[in-house]
Structure formats: structure tokens, C-alpha cells
Amino acid sequence: MSDLTTVGKKITKRDAPLKVTGGATYIQDLKIPGMLYGGILYGQYAHAKILKLDTARAERLPGVTAVITAADVPNDFRFGIMKDNPPLKGGRVRSTRDEIAAVAATSAEIAAAALELIEVEYEELPGIFDPLEAMKEGAPLVHEEMKSNILKMPWKLVCGDVESAKKESAYVVSDTFRTQWVTHCCLGTSGCLAALDTSNNLTMYSNTQIPSLAQNDYIEALAAFGLKGRRVRIIQCTIGGGFGSKLDTYAYEYIAILLSMKTRKPVKFIFSREEEFFATSPRQCSITKISQGCDKDGRLTFREVEMVLDNGAYTSWGATTPSVMMMPISSLYKVPNIKYVAQCVYTNNTYSQAMRGYGNPQATFAIESSLDQLAEKAGLDPYELRFRNANEPGELTPQNFQVTSCGMKECMAEVVKRLDWKGKKGNGNGRGVGMASLIHVGGGARVYKSDGCGTIIKMDDRGKVDVLTGATEIGQGSETVIAQIVAEVLGVTIDDINVINNDTDVCPWDVGAHASRSTFVAGNSALGAAQKIREKMLAVAAQNMGEDPASLDIKNGVVFSMQDKEKSMPLSKVLRKGHYTPGGKMFMAEHFYDPPNENFDKEFKGNLSVSYAYGVHGVEVEVDRETGQVKILNYIAAHDVGKAINPMLLEGQIYGGGLMGIGYALGETMIYEKGHLKNGNFLDYKMPTAKDVPPVQAVIVETDEQAGPFGAKGIGEPGLVPTAPAIANAIYDAVGVRIRELPITPEKVLRALQEKAQADAGRSGA
Amino acid sequence: MKEMKRYSLTLTVNNETHAVVTPPNRTLLEVLRDDLQLTGTKEGCGEGACGSCTVLVDGQPVRSCLTLAVAMEGRKITTIEGLAQGGKLHPIQAAFVENHAIQCGFCGPGMILTSQALLNDNPTPAEGEIRRAISGNVCRCTGYAKIVKAVQSLAGEER
Amino acid sequence: MKLPPFEYLEPSTVPEALSMLDAYRDTVQIIAGGTEVVNRLKLRLISPDYVMNIKKLRDLEGIVDHEQSIIIGANVSVNEIRDSSLLQHKYKAVAEAAFQVAAPPLANMGTIGGNILQNTRCQFYNQSEIVLKGLEVCHKRGGAICLAVKGGKRCFSVYLGDMATALIAFDAQCVLEKSGARRTIPIIDLFTGQGTQPLSIESNELLTGIIIPKQNGAYGSAYRKLRVRGSMDYPLASAAAFLALSADGKIAASRLVIGASGPAPRIVAGAPAALSGKLPEDADFAAAAEMAYELSEGVDNLALPGDYRKKMVRVFAQRALQGARTDMKRGM
């Protein structure tokens, strides 16, 4: 495959020219004649009874077209995976983001003014904000109709025999680690525009990452609202960032539908930055108890993990992140015996969602921090311990993951070399190095019954190609990667390809832009469709050229004989031959690719993904002992990507993911006080700026994944997975303090340094 | 709602003059987007903390979400729509495309204008100067690496 | 977020501005660069009837080098101060403070006047209406409780301006004008120390300029600031130091000022006595920094916990003194 013309090249992003000129239409920019502006009234308290809700004054305000409350939601409709979330809450609010009323008006100003005129009286109730408290017998119930705050989602994975392995281990460490809420901070806030036509078919302009599943959600909602069997069309605008935030449907979308039903007009919602902070769902925060052991040679013997996740008041994908956490817990390094249990607990906090990495960063923080502790106890260099236990190709992990390609050791070698690990490690001079690895799904992830994606390709008379794909572009570059794959197979240039990926009326089905699956699954789907069309074209060309199709190839829009390059025919001519010959042919093909991966069985075992992505991050830090501030001096992010279809886009994912990981590690946190978010703005929520970027080297390790399109695996999420533990480990190496709770703020580091100084003094005094 | 006096303004945007009638409590961002339909300028926060709304006023980067439109009479405003000429990308736009400095693109217009203002003042910025100049513009997607590279690719070129 | 309704005033001369201020006393809000006040308007922390733009007042511009002092117009942008070679050389703390204000584009819009006259901040106060609605009404919003300090009888909101702290280290003055009157007061006197009403400027007064007295002999200054991110962030602890030496190399005069540690920048009153007559050495600096620590009130109402910020005032006071010492060497 050395003579690839498009795949493997630094092709610029297809939609970039439109974006750099300000011409891309984000949901913010969309206007439709006659549209109304929506606004939502949120409850004032984290937990309260609504005694009175009077909308009369709001309704009388000129320009207000409709005001709705829970009473306007038919059939007690609820959404979310546990169907525990009504789009408008009546009777009781359970978190400060609870929607209790909504308006549609002729301008955004009027909508805002109307919300101020709605009168609400509450009786505040005691809230429960600590998941450990909420688990206790007799704790106040978040949902009074349920018996317990603990969700009926028994996450449990057992492989081998942890108890005996523990006894036989030469070294064992146990500790507890905590992670915080962080939020996606997509620069483009959430929004939608719902429009019902006269036959009650819905068109939803949306930012969703899951068009096909969202379509299904809306169809169900319409049915519940009394509109059975209607059509739903989803048109995606240019999306101002995804990172998992758009992987579920939200209350405001159902509210927009209800308001559009009531007003018979298109209704648009755009979140303000404040709303985006407190009314969208962050990454799940976690409390993780972990024990790991190894034998006297440093071979891992077991890993035992218990986790408590704060579910918030309602349930979205955040509650299912343990399904992904299982992956690193069972399969990051070779560990024969595994036990993992996780509980999700209702509280009066905000509810969580998917976010880049989907639970993996939380689990990896605990695993990789604990591994360094184990290495110390066993008297091994942490690198040595990791290398001895590193994953390898061909391995079957305890959770029944079939490892195909695996470049973990190569990545580790890159990190050790580029960081000068041996020279820098253990100097104890305020500077130190740390590393951490990752495993992530790299060949889809069968979390639904299907993990499929469809592609339709059609060609015109002149060799121009329309690719209709189910894969959503959220900035990651799937559109470009798909175009490259198709261009390569069809032998045309990248500029001949037009990718259509934003309209469910024409685009085929796809389960969504999640699990880093776009390149692998959508790429394979596009590859399949392109191959079908290629065959059709070669057949027609062969007929006209008097050649065997097998002896023909296409490059730069010309079909030629591989034996005799002089014998050729422009592709456009081949296409016209097909179209203009009596009884002619149309050049169109569809392909549905559903990877041969497995759903978990009842014990949560099975080959979740066709391939797994690996990576190792290494970091050198300097710690200011007076302030506790951590400075990153050098950062190596080595990733096994299978094959880089577009090295430039890939690096973009690694740099972007890496910086998000650094934010997660060192600064970002949502500070809640009794359910109220205290820092819901870009000043107080510390998203890194260009001056907070350390020197990052992205190292791409190619392992050529047989099942991937041109050897590629997914890489959308992994960039941020091992960042936090790598930094925490480097801090330990630098100054000897272990930070067990993210984010690693200077205050925590300083406190740990002072505690250590006291302990050291106590010891030397004794 | 209080009745406010409306002001007739003449705004010079991208070398064109526009007559705008507006109450005084509107930001330049609102007028650009809602009255002049120049939606390339984005609102990421509305509170001065992200830089998505950056436009150039007399060549200097300004946050349009914190600027009153009524105060802009007689100033020369450049938005992202004003960079490309005759269907050809401006060099800074081309550099952002070539270097993959754009992912979701929402930060792009503000980032590009801020970068161009830097290059106008200082045609040969060092990496640190670039980072500092764009440090008031947040980007969630790129990790800034490719943005810095895009600006560097023009640093020192004769223009 | 939308701005609340108001009428717009745009004087073109200082006298015109002063008469407008007089006419609409208590109902008019001045806007200079707007980088602070627009957010306060959007959050509905204030809702004036009139907003008066002073950016057209040419008299408030320019940095002028006089014999006894330097005069900075109130409308001079923070970036101009950062870039002024005069200030960089002779008043390093002031230039260093300007270098660290917000981020370059904001410091391009923001004026020195607006920077000095910004209000205090608190995470229970600088919030959107939606969030504030769910919180009890605290002192600063006209209530009778403090959300940051349980049982707090007063407001502990924090003054986060960078420039005032640095200017006070030079004992800078400011000129306040109103119709028919003009007063020049030390900048430190602009601050009441009260979180609810942190500034003493009257509602019909206009700040027109800043006067920094000239220094002679060997002296140095520095400004140090703790922030979480390398850009954009307000200080979480800050300190400015000024040191002047006598011919024998001993400290003849000094001033240590701390910021971000309460409703006003504070002069560490005991520092001159602790340092005077001594060689500029770390041990004595530490004693002065300890006083700074005592003076600061770290309250849990900003991005990092209060007790940590209080400790950092000590560290940054020490570093500012060390920085002033380095600056002095450069000057000699």
C-alpha cells in the first residue's frame, strides 16, 4: 500500500475554508421565517416543593406566544435511559437545573422578560449532595417513589479469583481516588430549532452527535404527545464542539417540540453560557477504591476496584460509564484476576453525561496512580513495572477482549527515550517524571444492539462523487477522513468528493459519533461502498476497453491497464458510457458496516471492539514548593493509531485531547455548593489558554490494524485519558507527594507538601 | 419594558457603510449579527472571557460583546467576513486552513482576527509572543498547537 | 445576556461630562473601556438610567513626563502602560501589573481609570440572575447576611484590580473632578475598605488622571500576581513592592502593598519599619511578608480557598520584595 495517493496524507480539513471565512452556519446563526424564541425557567432550589406556579402575567406580555409548564406535557412523558426525566418538572424540583416552565415569544428579549413574570412559590426541602450519604439507610429520597437512592444498575465484573490472588501477592497497595465534575465547554453553546409542518411532521435543526438515535427519541416523544407515526427529519448545523455533550437528547429539545406544537411555529432555543454550564450534563465525578497486587517479579496478580458515582437527580449516559471503565480496569496491562463493582447514586446535584473518554479517564487515574504506588512498594522503576505487564498483540484479556494490534510497548519506548526517563527519574530536586498508559476502543464499541454505519455513494457524469454518510462531523474531521478513503478507492482527487452528513432525510443510519468510532466504522462503511462502485465502474470500463477488470486500476480520474498504462479511459467517459448506453447503469452503491464486535454478556464480558487503541503519555514537571504550582516542562503523547489516514488531523486530536486532559488534571472543576454551581462562567472555570500549553510532542506509532480501513483505528478520545495520572505520578517523583483527588490544584499540592514536611519531621524527631 | 430612544448610526464595517437604527443598550456583537447579518462573529460567552466575538476596531482586536454599538460611530470595523477578497482567502485564513488550525471552528473568526492584528503590529512574532497575543481567545478543540503554527507560518514573510 | 435598558450620553469635553454627571447624579454610570462595567450591567448588578461614554474625552489621554511627576490620563489603555518605556524603566511594578491584566485584547480596551475604579468581586455576587435567584440576598445586594463567611456581619468581597496595588507602591495620587471642584487624593484613599461600597469616588465625580511622583536615587519596584492560568485571570493574591536605598546600600524607604486580599488594596504599614536601615535581604523581607499575611483576609469566595490565598499573599509579598531588589540592581 505504499502508493497511496490520498490516504496517509496531510489533507486539509474539508470544511475549513467555510469556517475561516465565517460562512459556516452554526445553530446560533440559523434563522427561519416566522420563528419564535424560546426560554426556560429553572427552579431556584436544589430540592423543593413547588407550591404555586402562576404564568398568567407572562402570558399577557405582548409578544409572548405560549407559556407551558408540566401540566402541558402529555401522558407524563419522560426521557432518558431510565425514563426518569420529565422535560418540565411539576410538583417538585430535584436539582437547580430543573426546568419548570418555558415560553415562546417573538424575540429573545421578550422571552427573557416573560420568564421574569412567572411567579413561583417553593417550600425548600433538605437536599442530599453527597453520594455516600445518599447511599445510607434512611437517607432522604431524591425520587420519593423509589425505595433507595441507589440506581438499579448493578455494574459488576468478576474475572478469576481476586481473593486468592491477593493472598498470594508479594506486594499489595490500596487507596482511594476521587475525580471531579468537568464540563465539555463547547465554544458553541447548545441549541435547537423545532418546526412542525401542517401534517405534524417534525424538522429538528440540531447539534446532535447521534442523529439516528435522536430521531428515534423524538418519534417516541411525538407519539407520547399524541402524534403517532409522524416523520422526523434532523438537520445538523455546523457543530461548535461535541466531546460527548450531544450524545443524548435534552429537556430543551422536547420543550421546543412542545412549544412548536402549541404555537404552530418554529421555535428556537439557544443556551447562554450560564445555561450551558449549569443546565447541560458534565463528566461523572467518582470515588474509586482500588487495590492492586503483584508477585515478587513484578507481575500483576489482581486488581480490585469499587466505585461510587454521583448520578445527580436524573439519569443519562453518565450512569453507564462503568461499562467503559471496565475496559481499563480489566484490560489495561495484563492482570489475570479482576473484580469491579460500581454504584450510581441519585443526589440533588446535576446529572452527568458522556464526555470524551466516557469514564476511562476516571478509571485510569485510579489505576495508573495506584500502579506507581505498587511499583514503589515492590522496589521497581514504575516504567519497569509497566513494561513487564504491558499488553501485547494476540492477547485475550480477562474480559474477553481479543487484542489484535497493540503498540503499547513501542509507545512506552518512545516516551522513555524522548523524556530521558532514566536521566530524569527520581532526582527528587523539585522536578520529576511520570507516565501512564491507556487502552480505549479503537474499532467501534458495541454498546447498542448495532454498532453500524451506513454509506451511500453516487457519482455524476463527470467523476464527481457524493458521499452520503451517517457519520456526524463534530470538528474531529470525520468528513475529511471519509473523503480521503473514498477518493483513494475510487481513484479520484479529494476535491472531487462531496460529503453529505447532516440530514437524516438523505443520510443513512448510524449509531452516532461516540466511542472514537467514526474513522473505523464509518471509514469501513465508506470503504465498502466505494469498493462496490469501483467494481461497477471497472466492469463498464473493461467492457469498453476490451480488458479484464482485474487488470485495471484508477488514478487521478483515469482508468488504465496496469500492464499497459497507455491503454486508458477517463473515468468521466466510463460514467457517461454507463448512463448513455441503452439499458444503462447508474453508479451508486450503499454499504452498511457493522463491525464484528460483541455486546457484553450478562457478566459484562465480550469483545466490545474489533480493535483497541493504546497509548502512553510521559510528562516532566516542576513543582514550586512555596506555592504548590505545577509547571509542565515536557509532555510526550505517544499513540498507537493503527494507521494515520490523515496525520495532521490525528495530531490535532492528540493536541486537543491532551490539553483537555491537562485542564482536567490541573485546573478544571465545577464547584457546587448545595447544588448551586459557583463557577459557571469562563472566568472562574479554568479552561486552559494558549499560555497554559506545555510543549507537547505527539508521537504517532503505526501498527497497521488489519480490520481497520487502510489499517486505521479510532483516536478521537484517547488523547486525554492518561494525562492526569501521568502528571500526578510526575509530581510524586518531583516532590514525593501523592495527590489523590482531581484537579491537582496548587492548594492541594501545597497542603500535601506541608503534611509531608510535618510527617518527615515527626519521623526524624522520633 | 422601558421605552428607549433609538439612535441612527452609521457604522463602517469591512469598508462598507451601514445605516443602523438601534436603542443604546445593544452591543456591537448584537448589531453585527442581528442587524447586519454578519454572523461570522460568534458569541461564546458574552462576558469577555472567550474572545469568540473579537472584531478589529481601527485595526485593534476588540471584544464586540463588551462594546456598545452606539460608541462605534466613526470607527473602522473589520469582521471575519471582511478578510477574504474577491473570493480568495486572506493569507491568515489560508494559513489556518493549511495548518489545520480549525476543528469545530467556533473560535476561528476571533482567533484569526486576533492573529492578524498581531501580525499587523509585529510581522515577525516569536512563539511566545504569538501565545501571549492569542491567550485571550480560548479554543477547546485544537490545544492551540496548530493555531500557533499557522501564525508562525506567516511570521517573517514579506507582506 | 442582554444589556438592561438605559439612555446613552456621550460628552465630548470634560466640562460637558461634569455637568452631565451633576445633572444625572446617582443615576448615571460611566463607561470607559467597558470591560468591567458591561458585565455588571449584563448581570443586572447595576441598572442605571444613563450610561455615559467617556472615551471621546481627549483630555483624558496620554502619558506625560513632568518634572516632579508622571501624569497618566484616565483613559490611557492598560496596554499603553504596559508598552511605555518610561514606565517600564522607572516604574517597573506598574508596567509589570499592566502586563498581567486580563489578556492583551482586554487590556487594549480596558483603561487605567476603569481598572482602578472596578468594583469588588465574589463568587456569590458576580453571577447571572439565574444563579443569584437561588441564593439568599447578601450584604452586597442589600441583604443582611454573607454567603461566603457564615455569620459574617459585613461583606468580604475582594478588590481584584491589578493596577491600583502597583500604583500605591509609588504613593500615586489621582485627580477627581466635578463641576466647580477638583481634588487630588492618594489612590489608597479611593478605597473605603467596605465590600458593599468599596470606592469613595462620588457619583458626580470624574477621575481624570493619575499622578505618580518621581523618585530619585537608587530604587526598584516589582509586582507579583498569583493566577491559575497564564492569561485572563484576575489575581488570587498579589503584591507590589517599592524599595529605595541610601548611599550605604541600606533600605531608606519602602512600601509593600497587597492586593486581592480584601475589599481594598492594603499598605503593609509595619513593613517600612521592619526594613528601614537594613540591607535588602531575604530574612527581613520574610518578616515584612509575614505582616502582609496577617493583614490579608482569605475568604472562600474566589477560585481557590481563602486560607491558601492568604498564605500566597505571604509568598508573593516576599517575591515582590525580591523583585524590587532585582529591579534596583538593574537601575544602578
Ligand SMILES: Cc1cc2nc3c(=O)[nH]c(=O)nc-3n(C[C@H](O)[C@H](O)[C@H](O)COP(=O)(O)OP(=O)(O)OC[C@H]3O[C@@H](n4cnc5c(N)ncnc54)[C@H](O)[C@@H]3O)c2cc1C
Ligand atoms: C475576562 C476578564 C478578565 C479580567 N482580568 C482582569 C485582571 O486580571 N486584572 C484586572 O485588574 N482587571 C481585570 N479585568 C477587568 C477589566 O478588564 C480591567 O480592570 C479594565 O482595566 C477596566 O477598564 P475599563 O476601561 O474597561 O473599565 P470600565 O468597565 O469602562 O469601567 C469600570 C468602572 O470604572 C468606572 N470608571 C471608568 N473610568 C472612569 C473615570 N474616568 N471616572 C470615573 N469612573 C470611571 C466605571 O463607571 C465602572 O464603574 C478583567 C475583565 C474581564 C472581562
Ligand code: SF4
Ligand atoms: S463576601 Fe459575602 S456579602 Fe460580600 S458579596 Fe460575597 S457573599 Fe455577598
Ligand code: FES
Ligand atoms: S463572546 Fe465576547 S468574549 Fe466571549
Ligand code: FES
Ligand atoms: S476549533 Fe473548536 S473551539 Fe477552537
